[in-house]
Amino acid sequence: MVEDFLREYAKLIVEFPDKIQVQKVDLEDNIIELIVFADKIDTGKLIGRNGKMINAIKTVVSAYKVKDLTSYRVTVKSIE
Numbered sequence: 400m401v402e403d404f405l406r407e408y409a410k411l412i413v414e415f416p417d418k419i420q421v422q423k424v425d426l427e428d429n430i431i432e433l434i435v436f437a438d439k440i441d442t443g444k445l446i447g448r449n450g451k452m453i454n455a456i457k458t459v460v461s462a463y464k465v466k467d468l469t470s471y472r473v474t475v476k477s478i479e
Contacts, residue, residue: 401463401471405433418478419471432472433460439477446475455471 402421410416420436437445438463446453453475 401431402433403471405435405456405460407435408459409445410436412444413437413440413446413451420441420478426472429468430470430472432474432476434476436476436478439479442475454466 402423406421408420409419409421413419415438418436418438418441422434422436424432424434426432435445440461444452445456453473457471457473460473464470
């Protein structure tokens, strides 16, 4: 559910929405890393000036912790 939200939200921000992919990686007990893969041009848009966009995304995703007691880490990586 969180991955779907993150994928659809990222598609609204970027220039090449068809290249957006979200990968879920289980790190430890109750810690999940969500990796957003985007085009090289779009990584800057997802991070935003001074990291404001990615911090806003992380804030919304962290709200899911209330629902399922899982901590989420969000990372943006570019597709070469």
